[in-house]
Amino acid sequence: MAYFRNLDQKIKELLGLFEKDQRWLIVINADPDALASAMALKRIMARRVRAVGIAHVNEVSRPDNLAMIKLLRIPTQKLTPLLKAQYDRFAIVDSQPHHHPDFEDIDFSIILDHHPLKDEPPQAEFREIRPDYGANSSLMTEYLYNLKMRPGKLLATALVYGIKTDTQSFERPFSDVDIRAFRYLTKFYNPLLLQKIVRSEFRKEWLKYFSQAFKKVKILGQGLSVFMGTVDSPDILVILADFFLRVHNVSWDLVSGLHDDKLIVIFRGDGLRRDMGKMASQMFGDLGTAGGHRSMARAEIPLSKLERTHPQQFIWQRLGDYRKKRGRQEMAGWNRSEE
Template sequence: MAYFRVLSAQLAQLQALLVREESWAILITADPDALASAMALQRIIRSKVKSVTIARTNEITRPDNLAMIRYLNIPVVKWRPSMKKKIQRFALVDSQAHHNPAFAGLEFSVVIDHHPKTDDPCSAPFQDIRPDYGSVSTMMTEYLYSAGIRPARLLATALQYGIRTDTATFGRGCTDVDLRAYHYLSRFGDATLMNRILRSEYMPEWLPYFSRAFETLRPCGRGSYVWLGKVDSSDILVVVADFFLKVHGLRWVAVCGVSAGRVIVVFRGGYGKMDLGAVASCVFPGIGGGGGHKTMARAEAALVDVPVEARSGLEEYVFQLIYTAAEKRRRQQAASHGEKKAAPEESGTEEARRRTAKAAGEKKSAQTKGAAEDAVPLPEAPAEPLESDVQA
């Protein structure tokens, strides 16, 4: 079996689009996988065209992403519509045209992605979309390998980090080819730089948000709900949600808040059957949108589109929407597996309190009786940090 895919035909198709007199822009919603993938594509095409610019459509505020750009010298600039007149060709990596309003009106020549395909795909002449891959960084490693390009130290480290973050250090959506790509890149990457990036997880000013998260954490059906209120950036929601992935016993968590006039929900799941992407798509019916993978997803809506009467109790309003969407999805999954249809549960805060009180009573009773089945908590095993995408 070949170490990687043989991409001779794809590379020939890509090379056919390259014209010496043309300038290219690689657009990304900046996160580690997108940044690394854009670096790799730039390396492949830069000698065949006039210039290649990596342009981000989002603000970068997460410390790990800022550290990645700084330590790996990634030449990324902020995308401005005025740049369009100087660019002849556009490429898109780790995303698709419908993922971001900033991509509207642009005609892409290249789209390389690993997210699920849409029913309304773009008309790019070169497209490579592989939802079965854990990261686009893995795909770009294959392209470099097939092109006979040995990745330099900084590029190899970037691709390694891109693979780590999008597979949650090989714990989410990871395949054999992701592992092979990471192993191959380890020959050329810089472990010291990787560790410096991995240790750049939190900003000091974010710590109060964690305190608020612990105070507002409560059950939401079979998952958990956190309300952070107004936040400076939606990246904070992502960081807090990723933190809760490390908490034993949480099936999934929805971390919610308001940023830049939008109500945003970031979903993360460590285990269980719940498809969080499907839940996210149903949270804001008629006023917003959402989607994502089974274990990580996002939903959002403009605050002005939230019913006026709900704005004074926004925390509870969003809780009810998430609870309803999650329970609906749970029953759909149960029905699709031929399981007995679950009886309707009480909804909202009272249901959460009832479940919590019942669990506490059962635990106290079991402790009093000295029941043998009461499990002794195991010591936590040291875990490497989990990084995720910055979401636009």
């Protein structure tokens, strides 16, 4: 049995598109899986066409993404009309044209993706969309394998990270192909480079927030809460909430702060006993947007809704009300099961 499915027909169609005088631009919404996929397609096109560029439509700010671009030398640029005008053919990987407004006015000749299909699939001369794959990097690995192109160290590391990120290290839905691609790529990747990228979690300018958070943290049994005051970006609240959940015997946390005239509360939990989505909507649903999943949730409340209560005071009140109500619910449940 072959290691991957046979793609002879698809490969013929794909290679049939390329001509020596073309300039191709690969357009992405940059995340690790998209960056790796673009790198793989660029490798496939190299020497078959005159020029291949990569362009992203989003702002790249996550430290691991920045580390990946730098360490794996991925030549991606922000998509601008000026950049676009330098190319005559366009490909999109790890996305479909309806996923972002900046994709919509581009005429794509190639679509390679793994997101769910709309009722009406997007049109392109060449298209392969595999919603059953956990990562688009796995699809790209199949193409490289069928083309007998052995991935170099940097490309293999990128594809491994793409699969690792999109499947959350195989904790999210994945297919056999994802496992096979991962296994195959680990023959060629550089584990130290991967580790360096994985460990790029924080920006230096965030460190001051950590020291503030350690001083302000309030322990509440199995949980904890931190009010950070005004922050430069709500991202830092997410980073801190994820961080504190890694403390032994902490099963949930709330990290809150002020940004753009809003009180933002990030909820994180282990998802075992407490549903953070419900907690968020019970605490703040009457005042703003509040909700999420069992293990992660978020609330955003316009400061005007707090009237004159200090935000930290306000969170304490709401948390107190929530715990009282939850306590009563637990008591009621206890009584019933005792009967």
